[in-house]
Amino acid sequence: MAFAYLTNIACEEAIERLLDALDELGGRVKKELVPVSESLGRITAEPLYARISAPHYHACAMDGIALQASVTFGATSTTPVVVQPDRYVVVDTGDPLPDGCDAVVMVEDVVLPEGVGMHELGVCPVTLYKASSPWGNVRQIGEDICAGEMLLTSGTVISPAAMGAMLAAGIAEVPVVVRPKVGIIPTGDEVVPPCPDPRPGDVMEFNSTIFAGMVRSWGGEPVTYPITPDSPEAVRDALLRAVSECDAVLLNAGSSAGRDDYSARVVADAGELLFHGVAIKPGKPAMAGIVRGVPVIGVPGYPVSGIVVVESLLRPVLERFLGASFADGVSAEATLARPCTSSLKHKEYVRVRLGAVEGKLVATPLSRGAGVVTSFVKADGIMEIPQNSEGFEAGEKTRVRLLRPLAQIERSLVVIGSHDPLIDEIAQIMHVKQPELSVASTHVGSMGAIVAAKRHENHCGGIHLLDEATGEYNASYLERHFPQGGVRQVECVYRQQGFMVAPGNPLGIESLADLAQEGMRYVNRQKGSGTRILSDYLCKQENVDPASIYGYDHEEFTHTAVAALVESGAADAGMGIYSAAKIYGLGFVPVCEEQYDLLIPDYAWDTPMVQALLEVLQSEEFRARIEAMGGYRVESPGMVRRHYETRAQI
Amino acid sequence: MAFAYLTNIACEEAIERLLDALDELGGRVKKELVPVSESLGRITAEPLYARISAPHYHACAMDGIALQASVTFGATSTTPVVVQPDRYVVVDTGDPLPDGCDAVVMVEDVVLPEGVGMHELGVCPVTLYKASSPWGNVRQIGEDICAGEMLLTSGTVISPAAMGAMLAAGIAEVPVVVRPKVGIIPTGDEVVPPCPDPRPGDVMEFNSTIFAGMVRSWGGEPVTYPITPDSPEAVRDALLRAVSECDAVLLNAGSSAGRDDYSARVVADAGELLFHGVAIKPGKPAMAGIVRGVPVIGVPGYPVSGIVVVESLLRPVLERFLGASFADGVSAEATLARPCTSSLKHKEYVRVRLGAVEGKLVATPLSRGAGVVTSFVKADGIMEIPQNSEGFEAGEKTRVRLLRPLAQIERSLVVIGSHDPLIDEIAQIMHVKQPELSVASTHVGSMGAIVAAKRHENHCGGIHLLDEATGEYNASYLERHFPQGGVRQVECVYRQQGFMVAPGNPLGIESLADLAQEGMRYVNRQKGSGTRILSDYLCKQENVDPASIYGYDHEEFTHTAVAALVESGAADAGMGIYSAAKIYGLGFVPVCEEQYDLLIPDYAWDTPMVQALLEVLQSEEFRARIEAMGGYRVESPGMVRRHYETRAQI
Incomplete structure (x- = not known):
């Protein structure tokens, strides 16, 4: 079952090998003519030259009178010039400049003889108190576009304004690059089309939907083939069909490493294998070759690896086909919230959440699991x-390639702290109230909220920290951790904690002592979470x-993750909140009602996001959603329980 | 003909009036269900909760053997544990974790008895030198997504990854916001559909194509109506039809200010006029109202004003309809290359070219003409x-909203200097060679190239400055203006300068003395241009x-602009280069051959853009294009004629 990759080349070298092979195959940009009105977002295949000038005639730029500027020379406020009706022509904006004229005087500057009405303009003499300069108030031919000028180079993505410019320049049809067809072949015996009720062991085939979306967003045309079973013959047949119909092919292996090897063999047999194994993580098993003149990219089965490989290897191929370059987008400097180690063996791509806290960008690494498409x-x-x-x-500065506009990231409420599904509900209500705001939440437990606030990395975080000595929540922890003050403790909800168990509690679990019995299986929350502190207590x-x-x-890191494990039968009990048990239809043995507050640092208080949060609370x-979820009690959510004011440290 | 706007309200107030009026009309988000595979780029209409967990079963994450972790407890490299075949199960990646197992040992860590082959794994005992932890190498249920978790809030633009996540979460169809229909009514007697051969006075109707592209790029569906003649009845009929068929309507006035007024009256008669006249430039005549429950926006006729008004007023309306907010995009700080004055009466939007020179962004204002769609x-x-x-x-720092990714702007060759159509040809050749590079050129004449290089605002610029005393080009100017050195004078081309005249030179123009005759009309180039220096000389x-x-x-600022004026008959002659005369089929009276060099400052020399430029030259x-254009002679383009090395100023 084990196997070795043929290569472990750097990503840059892999791309180079692939593009060199394409170059050897010769030019690839295919053109088609489309009407300008249907060219939005397409890419020009040739440089475009203006056929006519715009304006294509000398146009009056004002309502008023057209004349030869020289007849107005010398006119001033004290020495006006009178112009007879045979020396001027009444014009409207956009009218062609009449023959013999080279200037327009705007109507506001035209003085009629006393007692004469506007309707007589054109038949009466007029008095001007200002000299015109030649070509004054005239839009000259070519002011916008001169015939023969290059309007767009090839490889330009056509914008709405470019469409207008082409039409203005007399271009009705534009040569654009044909959208490259990208075949996507999902393979694997265990792979099934997406369905709402998969069986254990079924791997749902959603990769091709993701890849098709990526191809489409880069200007290609995806062609998804049926799921191909795991046999060299079947994969070979599918591949040969795809290369005969497409400009590039993605061969999406099943999740088993064994099968990647096997796709590589099919490619090597049917054509030329360029490499198998790239020093990137995730995505190491990536493979590429040329089959009958068409590039074939082998994509690992795990969705995250697949996305990275398609982005790394297919995108340059499409850029080559399109004769265009999609800029790598915007990058920004961010401060890392947690350490992030990596191996020397490969380049690693880590997905991060970003938040703007106190004017600096904070990056929190997300799950690096290859299967975690979320x-x-x-x-x-x-x-x-x-x-x-x-x-x-942690704390190191690093450049991050942005996947969202910075302006959007800057309007995101950064929630780092204890998990509760109500955070998502807050996000939804806030978004409806103020669509420009969003919520980015990371679940690291109550102590994580305190750490993040100390490091100035969040705008708020949920806390429910029981003081064993006093039976009180949160206050003593905040006093201890923020001796200099600078935070607010804000009321959120009271919630039921208890044991989540199988429906009907068939094992009769009532206490942790019951769970210490032989054969019982517990699932816990991570250290530092309020729920873990409760179970330790x-x-x-x-x-x-x-x-x-x-x-x-x-x-586990969330109440829902614990509930999911209990529901699956992998554990007999776990501690968590009622609302999570309810979602999964589990039994629930109440243990206590706890106080779930929000910790809001002073530095974040005046941000629009925190103010919107308070409004939501x-x-x-909010009350209606909380009620519907069950297991909560609300008194005065949003009320400041206590402001730990900034003071000099003693 | 003159008229007064009803209002001169701030843009923010105009938007507020419009949105308040929409609020009064009630909720506007309309939903439809679409298959997830067709949802790319659509906007969620509701919060989406996961129906199933992903993975939906405990999945083996490695090829190897599954077992109960407890049987491996205590195993170390010195105290291995032997596991009998009835206590383990052979598994592949993705297999469901067998009943009774809670861990997977990867095949690389499984040691078989001596002489036993891999094919016997499953029936032979195995030796392990490392203890497993419970749930090691297992992808637990819900590792990616827990059933019941909120996956996306409403108002989310659906990405390829989100499509994958929805399918993984058991969601097959997604409720999305119906694309709002935006009716576009072009009006005006003089307005004609775009054609390659318009007559003088025909105003080509390309605004609706631009607006339709904008609507589409914001997720709306444009509906363009036929061009409506200038009569209140016809406009009223078109408007009433559009409001019965669309969610919003753009009423695009002709270019005459008089007609804007008149559209406003139609809106006021048919519904409620909210405002007419907004303090923005361009775009002052903007108007909006509500007709039969549908917002109607009156858009001025000039394309640039129209784009600004559609961006300012329609976009917020579409955001409201879609329940989403399109971030304002990225902004960056830039240094202004030229002064840019504006009136206190309005907010002004100025389009700028940006270039990254020596690590700072330099903004050069583009033409502010309302008709200049380019x-x-x-x-x-x-x-x-x-x-x-x-x-x-000039030199002031200001924030600029970026219309292109910064990474793209940073790879743009900033050419500021003398105009020659060959600059566009260089751009095209460079783009084909290296699609990630582009060229941004501004035509300010040869002296402008020197000024820009002194201020560190360009990467290169064309110069052809004749020294009257020596008859030499460029060198004496560079010595005088760069006493400290730091620039290179690079050979480009030799080109024919002369008088561009009507075909066949019917007026027999041979010299400037001829042009001083009564009745002759000349068109000149701007001061500071090499061509102007030549004519002055x-x-x-x-x-x-x-x-x-x-x-x-x-x-005029370019050779082509001068040629266009001569071709139109507005001038009898202008000085310019042969290639421009050739484009317009004009007569050409040669005056001299001049040396057109490129000035390249040392600070720009090592940029990829300048190196690519030298390669193109x-x-x-390049030779082939130059030959085809005519009127040029090339010797050694790209050769450094002289490096004015940096030295301390004397």
Whole structure:
């Protein structure tokens, strides 16, 4: 089953090999003529020269009278000039400049004889108190475009304004590059079309939908072939069909590493294999070759690896086909919120969330799992860790390629702290109220909220930290961690914590002591989370040794993740909030009602995002959603419980 | 003909009135269900919750063996554990985790008994030298997505990755916002559909094509109506039809100010006029109202004004309809290359070219003419001059909203200097050779090239400055203007200068003295251009008083603009290069061959753009194009004639 990749070449070298092979095959830009009105977003295949000038005639730029400027020479406020009706012509804006005229006087500057009305303009003499200069108030031929000028080079993406300019320049049809056809072949016996009810072991085939979207957004035309079973013959047949119909082909392996190897063999047999194995992570098993004159790219099965490989290898191929370059987009400098290590063996692409806190960009690395497609949904940027680097420290500055406009990132509420599904509901209500705002939340537990606020990395975070000594929530922690003050403790909700168990609680679980029994399996929350502090506290109270509970070190980061594991039967119980148990239809053994507050640092208080958050907390919509979710009690959400004012440290 | 606008309200107030009126009409987001695979770029109409978890089962993340982690506890490199075949199951990546197992050991870590082959894995005992932790090498249910979690809020633009995430979460169809229909009514008796051969006075109707492209790029669906003649009845009928069929309507007036007024009256009669006249430039005549529950925006006829008004007023309306906000895009700080004054009466939008010179962004304002649609084609950014500002000085720093990615702007060769059509040809050849590079050229004459290089604002510029004393070109100017050195004088071409005249030279023009005759009309180039210096020099030589030549102060900025005027009959002669005369089929009276060099400052020399420029100059493609254009002679283009090395000033 094990196998070795043929190569471990740098990404840059892989691209070079691929493009060199394309060059050997000869020119690839195919052209077609389309009407200008249908050319939006297409790419010019040739330089375009203006056929006519714009304006194409000398046009009056004002309503008024046209005349020869020389007849007005010498006119001043004290020495006006009278112009007889045979020496001027009444014109409207846009009219052609009449023969013999070279200037227009705007109507406001034309004085009629006393008692004469505007309707007589054209038949009466007029008095002018200002001299015109030749070509004054005239839009001359070619003011905008001169016939024969190059309007657009080849390789230009056609914008709405460019469409207008082409029409103005007498161009009705524009030669554009034919959209390259990209065949996408999903393979794998276990791969099934997406469905709402997959069986265990079914791998849903959504990669081709993602890749098709990427191809489309780069100006290509995706052609998705049926799922091909795992046999060299079937893959070979599908590949030969695709290369005969398309300009490039993506061969999407199943998730098994064994099969990548096998696609490579098919490519090598049917054509020329250029490389197999690239020093990038994710995406190492990437492969490329040329089959019957068509580039074929082997894409690993995991969606995140697949996206990285398609972006890294297919995009340059499409750029070559289109004769255009898509700029790498905008990059910005960001401060890393957590350390991010990487191997010297490969270049690594890490997806990050970005937030603008106190004028600086903060990058929080997202899950690096190759199967975590939501990391691409949540990502605001991509951080590149070079091949020869071991990664970055927390607090280090690094450049990040932005996936969203900076202006949008700057209007995002950065929530780092304890998880609760209500954060997502807040995001939704806030977005409806103020569509320009968004929420980026990261779940790192209550202590994570405190750490982030100390480092000035978030705008707010949920906290529910029980003080064992006093039975109070949060206050003592904030006092201890912020001796200099500078934070506010804001009321959010009270919520039910308890054991999430199978429906009907068939094992009769009532306490942690029950979970310490032989054969019971627990799933825990990560250290530093308020829920973990609660279960540690309960262990002490009940005199239960945590080591005696199987799975006590099995850590998850959200209430829903714990609920999903209990629902799957992988664990018999986990601690969490009622609303998560409700989503999964689980049984729930209440343990306590806890106080879930928001920690809001003073530096973030006046941002539009925090102000919008407070408005949401106080809204009727919020109360209604909270009620519908169940397991919550609200009193005065949004109220400042306590302002830990800034003071000099003692 | 004159008229007064009803209002002169700030743009922000205009938008507010319009949106308030929409709010009064009630909720506007209309939904439709589309298959996820067809949802790229659409906008979610509701928050989307995951229906199933992803993975939806516990999946083996490696090829190897699955087992209960507890059987491996205690295994180390010195105390291996032997696992019997009934305690493990052979698995492939993606397989469901077998019942009773909670960990996977990767095949590389499985040691078989001596002499036993891989094919016997599953029936032989295996030795492990490392303990597994529970859930090691297992992709747990919900690792990516937990059922019930909010995946996307409403108002999210659907990306390829989001499509994948929805499919993974069991969502097959997604509720998206119906694309709002925007009716576009072009009006005006003189307005004709675009054609390659318009008559004088025909105004080509390309605005609706531009507006349709803008609507489409914002996610709307444009509906363009036929051109409506200038009568209140016809406009009223067209408007009532459009409001019955669309969600919003653009009423595009002809170019005459008189007609704007008149559209406003039609809107006021048929519904409610909200405002007429906004304090923005260009775009002052903008108007909006509500007719039968549908917003109607009156758009001025000049294309540049129209684009600004559609961007300013229609975009917020579409955002409201779509429940989404398009970020204002990226802005950056730029240094202004020229002063840019503005009135206190309005907010002004100035289109600028941007270039990255020595790490700083330099903004050069483009033509502010309301009819100059190419200013939008060339623009890299929009500079806003606030209503209460008189504008900016040269050298002042100002924020510019970028219309292109910064990375693209940073790879643009900034050419500021003397005009020659060969600059466009260089741009084209360079783009084909290196699609990631582009050229931004501004024509300000030879002296402008020197000024720009002194201020570190360009990468190169054309110069052809005749020294009257020596008859030499350029060298003495560069010595005088760069006493400290730091520039290179690079050979480009030799070109024919002469008088461009009507075909066959019917007036027998041979010299400037001929042009000083009564009735002759000249068109000149701007002061500071090499061509102007040449004509001034000829005047001196021929003892002709420039004031005696009619039109000597009629200045144009390019050779083609001069040629276009001669071709139109507006002037009898102008000085310019042969290639421009050839484009227009004009007669040409040669005066001299001049040396057209490129001035390249040392600070720009090592940029990829300048290096690419030198490569283009030395290419066969360049020679071939130059030959085809006519009137040029090339010797060693790209050769450094002289390097004015940096030295301390004396």
